[in-house]
Amino acid sequence: xxxxxxxxxxxxxxxxxxxxxxxxxxxxxxxxxxxxxxxxxxxxxxxxxxxxxxxxxxxxxxxxxxxxxxxxxxxxxxxxxxxxxxxxxxxxxxxxxxxxxxxxxxxxxxxxxxxxxxxxxxxxxxxxxxxxxxxxxxxxxxxxxxxxxxxxxxxxxxxxxxxxxxxxxxxxxxxxxxxxxxxxxxxxxxxxxxxxxxxxxxxxxxxxxxxxxxxxxxxxxxxxxxxxxxxxxxxxxxxxxxxxxxxxxxxxxxxxxxxxxxxxxxxxxxxxxxxxxxxxxx
Amino acid sequence: xxxxxxxxxxxxxxxxxxxxxxxxxxxxxxxxxxxxxxxxxxxxxxxxxxxxxxxxxxxxxxxxxxxxxxxxxxxxxxxxxxxxxxxxxxxxxxxxxxxxxxxxxxxxxxxxxxxxxxxxxxxxxxxxxxxxxxxxxxxxxxxxxxxxxxxxxxxxxxxxxxxxxxxxxx
Ligand SMILES: Cc1cc2nc3c(=O)[nH]c(=O)nc-3n(C[C@H](O)[C@H](O)[C@H](O)COP(=O)(O)OP(=O)(O)OC[C@H]3O[C@@H](n4cnc5c(N)ncnc54)[C@H](O)[C@@H]3O)c2cc1C
Ligand code: FES
Ligand code: FES
Numbered sequence: 001x002x003x004x005x006x007x008x009x010x011x012x013x014x015x016x017x018x019x020x021x022x023x024x025x026x027x028x029x030x031x032x033x034x035x036x037x038x039x040x041x042x043x044x045x046x047x048x049x050x051x052x053x054x055x056x057x058x059x060x061x062x063x064x065x066x067x068x069x070x071x072x073x074x075x076x077x078x079x080x081x082x083x084x085x086x087x088x089x090x091x092x093x094x095x096x097x098x099x100x101x102x103x104x105x106x107x108x109x110x111x112x113x114x115x116x117x118x119x120x121x122x123x124x125x126x127x128x129x130x131x132x133x134x135x136x137x138x139x140x141x142x143x144x145x146x147x148x149x150x151x152x153x154x155x156x157x158x159x160x161x162x163x164x165x166x167x168x169x170x171x172x173x174x175x176x177x178x179x180x181x182x183x184x185x186x187x188x189x190x191x192x193x194x195x196x197x198x199x200x201x202x203x204x205x206x207x208x209x210x211x212x213x214x215x216x217x218x219x220x221x222x223x224x225x226x227x228x229x230x231x232x233x234x235x236x237x238x239x240x241x242x243x244x245x246x247x248x249x250x251x252x253x254x255x256x257x258x259x260x261x262x263x264x265x266x267x268x269x270x271x272x273x274x275x276x277x278x279x280x281x282x
Numbered sequence: 283x284x285x286x287x288x289x290x291x292x293x294x295x296x297x298x299x300x301x302x303x304x305x306x307x308x309x310x311x312x313x314x315x316x317x318x319x320x321x322x323x324x325x326x327x328x329x330x331x332x333x334x335x336x337x338x339x340x341x342x343x344x345x346x347x348x349x350x351x352x353x354x355x356x357x358x359x360x361x362x363x364x365x366x367x368x369x370x371x372x373x374x375x376x377x378x379x380x381x382x383x384x385x386x387x388x389x390x391x392x393x394x395x396x397x398x399x400x401x402x403x404x405x406x407x408x409x410x411x412x413x414x415x416x417x418x419x420x421x422x423x424x425x426x427x428x429x430x431x432x433x434x435x436x437x438x439x440x441x442x443x444x445x446x447x448x449x450x451x452x
Contacts, residue, residue, distance in 0.1 A: 001312060
């Protein structure tokens with residue numbers, strides 16, 4: 001039988017993690033409990049539910065940061081006025097996660113810790129240049145999301161640490177933005193490829209600044225800084241768009257799996273960018 | 283907080299209200315809510331289809347929000363208000379919803395229906411005049427292998443109409 005340790009405060013979480021280094025935090029349980037079920041009997045490490053830890057819930061803003069508690073569910077993120085104002089791209093992605101019950105349970109911290117190449121909150125968080133706040137009994141540290149996630153399922157978390165908050169810059173979301181996910185079905189399906197894009201235009205059809213990120217086309221979320229730099233100041237004519245899509249197809253390193261072949265993912269990744277850029281022309 | 287040295291952490295007493303009645307039970311801390319309901323409490327309305335969050339057959343309401351009983355631990359119910367399909371007939375709108383499922387012929391084998399009705403209940407409490415698209419979205423976490431969904435969407439649309447009608451009469 002597995003022990004379940006139930007902390008009521010963040011200090012108690014840290015204390016439990018120090019005393020039980022093998023214990024696993026559980027937030028919404030939508031990844032962890034599925035995984036434990038598939039390994040039934042082989043693993044009886046204790047669980048530490050985080051749901052009752054108030055400090056880890058909710059969304060707040062002070063002058064220079066928008067903070068999202070790690071245990072905030074995607075339903076809350078979708079309904080939150082601060083997110084709608086300052087990070088609407090994140091809400092767009094959150095709406096595509098699972099079905100309503102999954103969104104009521106699944107948390108943003110769990111999505112980040114799972115570090116799946118298909119994690120739907122990740123592409124927006126890369127574009128919004130989210131900082132991940134990590135804490136343990138020893139103190140706090142902050143890492144950009146791109147440094148926090150190291151590989152599929154792998155993060156920079158060390159023993160005794162949990163994700164406490166996700167920090168964003170208010171106003172960090174550009175006016176034109178989109179999130180797209182291609183999959184077999186509309187809901188409950190793991191993305192075959194996902195794409196988040198955001199752009200600021202200077203005048204008619206000219207990009208001032210743009211950022212793009214792809215999911216499921218590389219071991220972690222992919223951004224192509226050289227392409228973003230090259231497009232800044234470009235006019236969005238057919239040639240530019242075709243060229244940009246070609247660079248994407250050459251940059252991604254997808255795998256073939258039961259959901260799609262690598263070639264299919266490569267071509268979709270280019271098409272998703274082309275579609276976004278065409279949409280910007282109005 | 284419980285101390286690890288006490289075996290109590292493996293057994294937990296959990297207080298919650300279930301379909302309106304207060305409950306206080308001793309359970310294994312790692313008991314899944316679906317097992318607690320079906321096996322310990324004998325409430326077999328909630329079904330286990332997949333056990334992995336994919337099918338929605340185990341959908342219950344916790345503090346009014348749709349959740350999946352197959353991915354919850356008993357201890358997570360502590361202090362909450364739980365509703366299952368067994369309590370639906372006693373809620374203000376439950377009978378109209380259930381009647382609509384019957385009258386629209388939305389039930390074939392019936393396995394998915396408790397989950398569908400709980401998901402629909404959460405949807406209708408939020409929005410008493412949902413479009414067909416909003417209904418499909420509200421039920422998007424619930425799979426049905428029999429009906430092809432059209433009649434289920436018809437039933438929820440009809441229930442919404444009946445519930446609005448009933449309110450206006452009052
Ligand atoms: C049917 C179904 C559909 C799904 N659809 C999607 C989808 O469309 N898109 C998508 O991206 N994902 C999807 N998922 C995956 C999953 O729901 C998400 O990844 C979710 O965000 C995980 O969050 P959680 O709170 O449930 O994590 P949990 O399962 O509680 O935890 C996941 C992992 O993170 C750790 N953890 C949790 N919180 C913290 C923290 N604060 N600090 C440190 N470690 C922590 C846990 O120990 C565990 O290792 C789906 C899952 C299911 C079952
Ligand atoms: S049994 Fe819970 S979702 Fe299928
Ligand atoms: S009626 Fe048989 S699964 Fe829906």
